[in-house]
Amino acid sequence: MEKKQYLRYLFISLLSLNICAKALDAHVHGNLNIDIATDKKDVFIIFKSPADSILGFEHRPKNKEQGQVISEAIRSWKTSLYGVFSNNLLRECKIKDTNWNHRFATNNHSSIESDVLLSCTKNASGIKIKIDMTKKLEKVRDIFIKQIKNNGSFKSIRSKNKPFTIEL
Numbered sequence: 001m002e003k004k005q006y007l008r009y010l011f012i013s014l015l016s017l018n019i020c021a022k023a024l025d026a027h028v029h030g031n032l033n034i035d036i037a038t039d040k041k042d043v044f045i046i047f048k049s050p051a052d053s054i055l056g057f058e059h060r061p062k063n064k065e066q067g068q069v070i071s072e073a074i075r076s077w078k079t080s081l082y083g084v085f086s087n088n089l090l091r092e093c094k095i096k097d098t099n100w101n102h103r104f105a106t107n108n109h110s111s112i113e114s115d116v117l118l119s120c121t122k123n124a125s126g127i128k129i130k131i132d133m134t135k136k137l138e139k140v141r142d143i144f145i146k147q148i149k150n151n152g153s154f155k156s157i158r159s160k161n162k163p164f165t166i167e168l
Contacts, residue, residue, distance in 0.1 A: 030141035037148040043118040051110040053139045059108045077114045086130035093118035124168045125150045132163040
């Protein structure tokens, strides 16, 4: 399959998953959804979660300290992906582009969707990464991962908030 066709398929698949999640309004406190797609040396990751799981609150910032919490969360995502992936991911792959969006349904109800495009020094297939939320995102209780691998295979993983390893 040509790269353009594969990326088009990947984009449509992720878009479909995103539309389904929005249709179901999948905003469950303590849940974190991670979508991971690999294409040769590229890895695309999307985090979706109620803001409370990442910031500790969902309302608009009420003071300078809460504004700083948001600034620190953005910095942490853009430099270390919240520090939840093992170091070998960022050792083998460099951050190419990141986005961080804080979406408000109401003044007291919000979600965060952050994504990253990583470029690896070699084919990303087979890279093993440990995911550990226990120290950085303590409010996360359940993790749902949807993964599309280089070969087009799809994998769905559910984990309680304890360290685990996946293979790209």
